[in-house]
Amino acid sequence: MSTRKINAGPGSTSRPEHQRPAQNSEAGQPRFAPDALDRRPVRPSRLGYNAGMLVVGILFIAAIYGTGMDVRALLDLPASIIQYGQLMASGVFQIPEETVAGYWSQSFDAMFESVAIAWVGTMVGALFSLPLGFMAARNMSPLPVYVMVRFILSVIRAVPEIIFAIAIMLPLFGFGSGGGGALAGAMALGISSIGTLSKLISEAIEAVDGGPLESSRASGSNHLQLIRWAVLPQVMPEVIAIWLYRFEVNIRASAILGVLGAGGIGSLLSTVFGARDWDRIGIVLVVIILVTMVVDQISAFIRHRVIHGPTVRNGGGEPQEDDDDGAPSPGPVSGSHSDTSVEQDPAPKSARAAAGL
Amino acid sequence: MSTTADATTRGSATLEVTPRPEAPRPSGLVYLGLAGLAVLAFILFWATRDSGDILLIPLGFVTLWAPLYPVIGLAVMLLTLLVCYRARIGTMGGFGALAFITMSYWAGSTVNFTLLEIPSRWSNVEPRLRAFLDPNWSYIWTVRDQWLITISMAVVATLIGCAIGLVLAMLASPVSSPNKGVSQAIKAVNSVVRSIPDVGWALLFVAFIGGTAHGLGPMAGVLALLMFNIGIVAKLLSETIDSVNPGPVEAADAAGANLTQRNRLAILPQVLPGFVSYGLYVFELNIRASAALGIVGVGGIGSAMMLQLNRFAFENVAAILIALILVVLLVDMFSMYIRRKLL
Structure with a gap:
């Protein structure tokens, strides 16, 4: 009753409370005329939504015509998937005698080379991204620097990595996995990672808690000391998570550079697909899936560990003395720490990292 | 420990000086174990080192021969552990x-x-690089059909992929899936799909249904982008x-919604942005x-670019890349405009 009275608004305050069940009155007709506030809310117009869906539908049909793709090709697709899938499966499950074992080890070598390319690329990107991230953060750098660095970063982000590879890196370092192609791929990935990494890092820096900044300014620190003691401790876990995320992305991106001649799994993929050697294709795909999933799992574990600290790993339920980490944390302090850090859970963060790519 | 005890006993008489808290010394045994790991890694690198005289860590002022590099690596590892x-x-x-x-x-x-x-x-x-800085501007307009194909492929793949992705995400999240088994299974399938790179999918579908040479490039491209x-x-x-x-979600459950209604009315509006x-x-x-x-071999602007690249017509490649x-x-x-408008 009381809530209803509160919700009734100014128009109905004059009405006495006991007259409200008007339907039960002996005359069978309401003693008051229902005003606008007694009606159910009007359903909002869906015109904009419907028009939007219509536009999307028209766009979709137009795009299907625009590609000029032959939909009849889809009819043959299931048959060929089954046929080639059987070929690939027989390749994967055959007994690994000498040549087949060679295929396996060759695939693993190529995939590890891809991982190395991605790691070096991420390190090159990380090296440049931290200073550039500070320069691109509004609360850390003067306006001219901020504007200039932001502009440079958005240009770098707009250039796909194949452009860096084709235009600069491949002629500079050479083609093929033996002749410097791997290094060329790594440098191309590194340069193109700078844009995304710096943008994400600058956003993390801008979202930093102002308290430590203020207190270190109050105790007379200069700009470098401010960065070292007030900003870096706050953003470093997030920065490491961003770097690791980019490492995962770079592993996948190195494949396309490999097709261009940058070594790694991409070169092997284009070779085996060129030869239509379905046994080896199956083996290569299985190796890609295995290695990528393992690397993703490790990287996700490290990201979780870096952001949440060691306590959350054991479910966070029971008080666990952290034996392997030397951090001096008595029980209640570590508990409150885990509580505050649980609020920033990994899902939106990685999602944001991806969406900013 | 004893110094702090001293300080407190003397401090009661003269001046209360509480020492700053120090981080506890990490266990030396574990650090010895880490040094052992470093040595293991060194042995591995030594066994698999390249016999060639390839430079690995250029220091700038000195030229180091290849067999030395694992030793340098070990030194760096041990130094890092010490620090x-x-x-x-x-x-x-430390690990x-x-x-x-x-x-x-x-x-x-x-x-x-x-x-x-x-x-x-x-x-x-x-x-x-000079060719790239001096692109063939007249070439940009001649490949407009390829651009149309590229953008159309992106639109089709985005729309279908988002629709299928929405369904799969609903099934994969334990909040909205029918039961835990379905959620785990879909998650496993999804991580397999995600671990194959886009070029892997493109090569697969080009092999399955034929590429640009057969006039089927766009179809293979759309399917590859779709999986991606x-x-x-x-x-x-x-x-x-x-x-x-x-x-x-709880409100929908309490009102007796079934799974579809709950996902449609309680979850979808929240995740729509x-x-x-x-x-x-x-x-x-x-x-x-x-x-x-x-x-x-997937259709679109990339095939035109590859054609020019194979002809070493870098002015044309540069025009495509600038476009x-x-x-x-x-x-x-x-997309920034749409995002600001809608969200």
Whole structure:
């Protein structure tokens, strides 16, 4: 009753409370005329939504015509998937005698080379991204620097990595996995990672808690000391998570550079697909899936560990003395720490990292 | 310990000086174990080292021969461990530093990292770079059909991929899936789909149904982009669904909604903004990817670029690449506009 009275608004305050069940009155007709506030809310117009869906539908049909793709090709697709899938499966499950074992080890070598390319690329990107991230953060750098660095970063982000590879890196370092192609791929990935990494890092820096900044300014620190003691401790876990995320992305991106001649799994993929050697294709795909999933799992574990600290790993339920980490944390302090850090859970963060790519 | 006890006993008489708290000394035994790990890594690197005289870590002032490099790597690892120990970094941090150095050493030696050859090889780059800086502007307009195909492919793949990704994300998140088994199974399938790179899908579908040479390039391209998009959208969206506000879900349950109604009315409205922005993000990715995938025989601008690249017509390639940068910037601005308008 009381809530209803509160919700009734100014128009109905004059009405006495006991007259409200008007339907039960002996005359069978309401003693008051229902005003606008007694009606159910009007359903909002869906015109904009419907028009939007219509536009999307028209766009979709137009795009299907625009590609000029032959939909009849889809009819043959299931048959060929089954046929080639059987070929690939027989390749994967055959007994690994000498040549087949060679295929396996060759695939693993190529995939590890891809991982190395991605790691070096991420390190090159990380090296440049931290200073550039500070320069691109509004609360850390003067306006001219901020504007200039932001502009440079958005240009770098707009250039796909194949452009860096084709235009600069491949002629500079050479083609093929033996002749410097791997290094060329790594440098191309590194340069193109700078844009995304710096943008994400600058956003993390801008979202930093102002308290430590203020207190270190109050105790007379200069700009470098401010960065070292007030900003870096706050953003470093997030920065490491961003770097690791980019490492995962770079592993996948190195494949396309490999097709261009940058070594790694991409070169092997284009070779085996060129030869239509379905046994080896199956083996290569299985190796890609295995290695990528393992690397993703490790990287996700490290990201979780870096952001949440060691306590959350054991479910966070029971008080666990952290034996392997030397951090001096008595029980209640570590508990409150885990509580505050649980609020920033990994899902939106990685999602944001991806969406900013 | 004894000094602090001394300080407190004397402090009662003269002046209360509480010493600053210090981080506890990490366990030396574990650090010895980490040093053992470093030695193990050194033995591994020594056994698999290249016999060639390839430069791995150019120091600039000295030329180091290849067999020395594992030794240098070991020295760097041990030095890092020592620094970590003196700085009283916990054993987990020390292990992280060791793993980082080992990984970097391994990756650097795998890709033969060196920057010393840049000056001598710069002459290779210069003519090409000059060609890129002087593009054939008249060529840009002649490939407009290929651009149309590229953008259409991106649109089709984005729309279908987002739709399928939405369904898969609903099934994959434990909040909205029918039961735990379905959620786990879909998650496993999704991580397999996501671990194959886009060029892998493109090569697969070109092999399955034929590429540009058969006039079927766009179809293969759309299918490849589709798989690529499904992986991304399902992963991101299922994580968004995981962190949805449980209030409306509980309300829908209490009002007797079944699973479809609950997902439609309590979860979908909450994740819709995220869904739209993931869709726009995936569209951007598709434009870049479909330009790149043309290399492997999928239709679109990439195939035109590959053709010119094989003819060594770098002016034309440069024109395409500049147009690509422009298109990517335009798509970026367009998606930012939509995002601001809708969300």
